[in-house]
Amino acid sequence: MAVNKGIRQFFFPSLTPAFLIRAGCIAFVAYLVFGHLLAPFRIKGHSMEPTYQNGEFNFCWRFRYLFSKPKRGDVVVIRFTGQRITLLKRVVALEKEEVEFRNGRLLINGKELDEPYIHYPYNWSLSARQVEPNSVYVVGDNRSGPMQNHFFGQASLPRILGGPLW
Amino acid sequence: MVNPVRNISKPLNPTGIGLKYNPASAAGPGSAPEGLLPRREGLWPGGSSGIISNGVKVKYVLIALILIAIGTGVSLTLFQSEEKRVKKQFHLLSEGVSREPGENIFTMDQKIKKMGSLFDETCELKIPAYSLSGLLTRDEITGYATRGRLHFTQLHLKFYDFNIAFTQEGGAGVHLTARLTGKTTTGENVEEAHELDCLLKRIEKRWLFDRIEVVEVLKK
Numbered sequence: 001m002a003v004n005k006g007i008r009q010f011f012f013p014s015l016t017p018a019f020l021i022r023a024g025c026i027a028f029v030a031y032l033v034f035g036h037l038l039a040p041f042r043i044k045g046h047s048m049e050p051t052y053q054n055g056e057f058n059f060c061w062r063f064r065y066l067f068s069k070p071k072r073g074d075v076v077v078i079r080f081t082g083q084r085i086t087l088l089k090r091v092v093a094l095e096k097e098e099v100e101f102r103n104g105r106l107l108i109n110g111k112e113l114d115e116p117y118i119h120y121p122y123n124w125s126l127s128a129r130q131v132e133p134n135s136v137y138v139v140g141d142n143r144s145g146p147m148q149n150h151f152f153g154q155a156s157l158p159r160i161l162g163g164p165l166w
Numbered sequence: 167m168v169n170p171v172r173n174i175s176k177p178l179n180p181t182g183i184g185l186k187y188n189p190a191s192a193a194g195p196g197s198a199p200e201g202l203l204p205r206r207e208g209l210w211p212g213g214s215s216g217i218i219s220n221g222v223k224v225k226y227v228l229i230a231l232i233l234i235a236i237g238t239g240v241s242l243t244l245f246q247s248e249e250k251r252v253k254k255q256f257h258l259l260s261e262g263v264s265r266e267p268g269e270n271i272f273t274m275d276q277k278i279k280k281m282g283s284l285f286d287e288t289c290e291l292k293i294p295a296y297s298l299s300g301l302l303t304r305d306e307i308t309g310y311a312t313r314g315r316l317h318f319t320q321l322h323l324k325f326y327d328f329n330i331a332f333t334q335e336g337g338a339g340v341h342l343t344a345r346l347t348g349k350t351t352t353g354e355n356v357e358e359a360h361e362l363d364c365l366l367k368r369i370e371k372r373w374l375f376d377r378i379e380v381v382e383v384l385k386k
Contacts, residue, residue, distance in 0.1 A: 078383070078384075080361070080383055081327070081381075081383070082327035082343040082361070085343070085359045087383075126386065132385075138384065152384060153384030153385045159383065
């Protein structure tokens with residue numbers, strides 16, 4: 001009987017002031033954590049394969065770049081539009097660096113970048129361009145499709161929300 | 167000399183409910199202590215229930231509040247705020263662009279005409295993804311829209327995340343998200359979202375699109 005009562009109490013707790021305060025505290029902490037610190041997101045698309053698969057679930061660690069700037073090779077979450085639509089891309093070049101794609105090779109300041117995370121061959125070609133100040137150059141890991149269908153380029157630093165938790 | 171005694175509680179307190187009014191307690195703490203001041207019964211005109219201190223009945227106050235609420239509701243409905251008027255233009259644009267399967271020519275013509283009326287005589291369009299940039303006339307815009315719609319069997323345009331700021335020049339700068347979903351004539355599903363920067367101008371009491379720019383988040 002005592003067990004039944006305990007179960008009943010767990011699923012249907014009495015709305016006492018103490019319970020309401022506890023529930024309110026939990027809701028507030030959840031709002032802070034999942035709204036501002038670890039924003040949950042689901043990956044939709046194949047542009048970061050094989051590192052991140054379509055449909056995967058992850059969290060955006062918002063304080064990742066609070067005291068530092070993104071480094072080359074970092075995967076970052078970029079605010080695309082509004083507060084809900086974001087992009088997951090890899091930083092390949094930093095501000096004032098020169099980026100160029102030449103027959104499926106990525107050149108930074110004229111030197112080929114070693115990219116162990118690229119598993120699918122690609123044949124992109126894009127003339128050299130300099131990354132603007134306060135920006136980074138981001139590209140997806142899966143460059144097997146045509147360049148026109150891929151979202152990549154310079155993203156301003158204020159648009160970078162953080163990095164994926166794993 | 168004998169002062170005439172008048173029973174004042176009756177005419178002013180028709181319900182006959184006796185009222186114990188204590189000015190000391192009414193004045194709040196710090197005033198004369200209870201007991202020092204004489205208790206007067208029935209001297210306060212608002213002594214009966216349903217009457218407020220100045221003699222106004224509660225029901226009149228309630229009626230006034232209801233009338234104010236109704237008036238506010240009616241005025242908000244009839245006289246929309248400028249922000250709502252601006253949002254309405256986006257809603258109309260969304261209706262004009264959207265297309266349902268099996269849409270007939272008459273409906274399409276109506277929608278295009280309606281959409282054209284939302285734009286200023288000339289409107290600056292900047293869509294870097296489609297290499298479209300420049301000052302276009304109303305007819306050119308509707309022409310583009312007509313041709314664009316023909317590529318789809320189903321098309322929906324929705325606007326979210328409105329951020330409206332009114333400029334000193336009498337314009338309305340709107341920053342928002344546009345989400346386009348649909349199906350092309352070849353059966354391909356389309357789902358796009360873009361950040362837009364728009365400027366609307368108030369011309370003859372109507373907000374008309376003067377500039378639409380798709381924000382380029384990643385510059386190649």
